[in-house]
Amino acid sequence: MTRYIVNGRKPLFGEIDISGAKNAAVAIIPAALMVNGICRIENVPQISDVTMFFHILEEMGASVRTINKNTMEIDCSRINKAEATSDLMRKIRASYYLIGAMLSRFGEATVAMPGGCNFGGVRPIDQHIKGFEAMGAEVEVLNGMIICRTQGGLKGASVYMDVVSVGATINVMLAAALAKGTTIIENAAREPHIVDLANFLNSMGADIRGAGTNVIKIRGVSQLHGGTYSIIPDQIEAGTYMAAVAGAGGDVLIKNVIPKHMDCISCKLREMGVSVIDYEDSIRVSRTSPSRKTNVKTLPYPGFPTDMQPQISAVLCLAQGTSIISEGVWDNRYKYVDELSKMGARIKVDGRTAVIEGVTKLSGAPIRAMDLRAGAALVIAGLCANGTTCIEGVNYIERGYESIIEKLQGVGADIHEEFTPDDDGLKTASVG
Ligand code: EPU
Numbered sequence: 001m002t003r004y005i006v007n008g009r010k011p012l013f014g015e016i017d018i019s020g021a022k023n024a025a026v027a028i029i030p031a032a033l034m035v036n037g038i039c040r041i042e043n044v045p046q047i048s049d050v051t052m053f054f055h056i057l058e059e060m061g062a063s064v065r066t067i068n069k070n071t072m073e074i075d076c077s078r079i080n081k082a083e084a085t086s087d088l089m090r091k092i093r094a095s096y097y098l099i100g101a102m103l104s105r106f107g108e109a110t111v112a113m114p115g116g117c118n119f120g121g122v123r124p125i126d127q128h129i130k131g132f133e134a135m136g137a138e139v140e141v142l143n144g145m146i147i148c149r150t151q152g153g154l155k156g157a158s159v160y161m162d163v164v165s166v167g168a169t170i171n172v173m174l175a176a177a178l179a180k181g182t183t184i185i186e187n188a189a190r191e192p193h194i195v196d197l198a199n200f201l202n203s204m205g206a207d208i209r210g211a212g213t214n215v216i217k218i219r220g221v222s223q224l225h226g227g228t229y230s231i232i233p234d235q236i237e238a239g240t241y242m243a244a245v246a247g248a249g250g251d252v253l254i255k256n257v258i259p260k261h262m263d264c265i266s267c268k269l270r271e272m273g274v275s276v277i278d279y280e281d282s283i284r285v286s287r288t289s290p291s292r293k294t295n296v297k298t299l300p301y302p303g304f305p306t307d308m309q310p311q312i313s314a315v316l317c318l319a320q321g322t323s324i325i326s327e328g329v330w331d332n333r334y335k336y337v338d339e340l341s342k343m344g345a346r347i348k349v350d351g352r353t354a355v356i357e358g359v360t361k362l363s364g365a366p367i368r369a370m371d372l373r374a375g376a377a378l379v380i381a382g383l384c385a386n387g388t389t390c391i392e393g394v395n396y397i398e399r400g401y402e403s404i405i406e407k408l409q410g411v412g413a414d415i416h417e418e419f420t421p422d423d424d425g426l427k428t429a430s431v432g
Contacts, residue, residue, distance in 0.1 A: 001392065004382070008362075011250030011412070013252065016410065017407070021193055022234055022236070022399075038226040041229055042228065049399045052092050054072070056086055060086075061078045063078070084111045093123070100174030103154055107153035110147050135156065137150050161186065166194065173208065177220065181220055183220070197211070201224065233258060236373070236400075239262065243314070253283075258281070272294050306329035309333060312325075313336075313337075321358055325354040326352060327354075361386055365385075370393065372396050379397065
């Protein structure tokens with residue numbers, strides 16, 4: 001078992017480099033399946049969700065080559081079966097993008113039901129299925145498999161999303177890229193990673209317009225060619241470190257970001273009395289006086305991201321005054337609240353709303369991460385707390401944060417991993 005040990009109350013100073021975006025990477029990697037040739041992908045984050053996806057493609061027959069730490073080459077030309085049934089499929093949510101990619105390339109797909117972070121509620125895929133059916137697929141869910149068939153491939157269609165869904169927008173975009181005719185997605189999600197996927201596909205020969213608005217028009221093309229593409233910086237990773245500085249205090253330059261993508265988070269931090277200064281591709285965050293309460297409502301982009309809700313809540317635990325959080329995307333994303341309460345936070349949750357009464361201090365405690373962003377929130381709480389915080393369940397955190405320990409140590413945080421001897425015999429020592 002691996003745990004993070006955090007000794008808090010040390011302000012952060014220095015620079016942090018942001019990695020490639022997880023949620024763009026997990027859409028672009030399966031899209032490589034649709035490409036006739038080799039895709040060289042740069043700025044690939046080294047995180048377990050991405051590694052798992054490469055293993056899934058390799059099990060399917062793809063060749064995946066590491067060029068350097070963050071550059072990979074994928075060649076899917078030898079994959080000739082429209083099946084992804086590996087057990088690994090159930091370990092990541094984004095594995096369901098293989099449905100769109102396979103339907104596009106083969107006109108059929110048999111894919112194991114996806115896994116991913118469980119916020120305590122259901123994560124439906126009805127909008128994905130609605131899109132595939134509109135394009136002529138027959139979809140059946142049988143024995144934990146999603147089975148899609150078409151007669152001679154998908155046909156372009158008009159798809160109206162009943163809810164703004166990142167996953168359904170991406171899956172339908174993938175499916176439509178090689179379909180016959182034009183597909184129009186209305187009420188599409190607008191997240192930066194949707195634009196990044198469209199840019200990736202267009203750079204390989206697709207014809208997609210409007211990504212980043214709520215109407216996306218995809219003219220199907222007959223094939224995609226290989227090429228090189230660099231993934232955008234991770235908005236949520238950057239936001240997490242911005243929140244860490246807002247919580248722990250200090251002055252940090254967050255490098256390799258697209259400041260425009262960060263506006264929804266930067267504005268909230270400024271409301272809280274944190275200084276946030278944008279440069280061309282970096283953001284300087286500093287806090288020297290106590291932060292103030294604010295209210296946060298999470299919404300699809302360009303609203304405040306749900307994937308930053310736990311982290312901003314951790315910071316607000318120590319802000320002056322009472323803050324109200326409304327979760328506008330997921331039904332139950334407050335599973336971390338019990339853990340923060342063990343550290344002295346005062347939070348009351350009622351349905352999708354949390355009321356956070358700011359306290360003057362948090363105290364270190366043994367706590368457990370229940371999902372990726374909740375885990376990031378606990379790390380932030382540990383950085384702000386008096387004494388030592390011991391965080392279990394860090395495998396969740398490593399799904400989405402490349403080198404989190406090293407990046408935080410680099411700005412002066414007192415955090416390290418501790419491995420117990422039964423950790424598969426791989427990691428046996430406590431490292432500083
Ligand atoms: N929804 C439906 N039907 C569908 C799909 C979604 O009702 O067919 C609902 C969901 O229940 C939810 C809302 O629509 O209430 C939004 O879900 P969405 O489909 O946008 O989420 P997702 O694609 O499953 C992605 C990210 C999540 C992030 C959400 C929202 C990936 C791999 N995951 O999930 O990221 O929270 O968008 O922005 O891109 C994370 O990175 O920690 C994470 C969980």
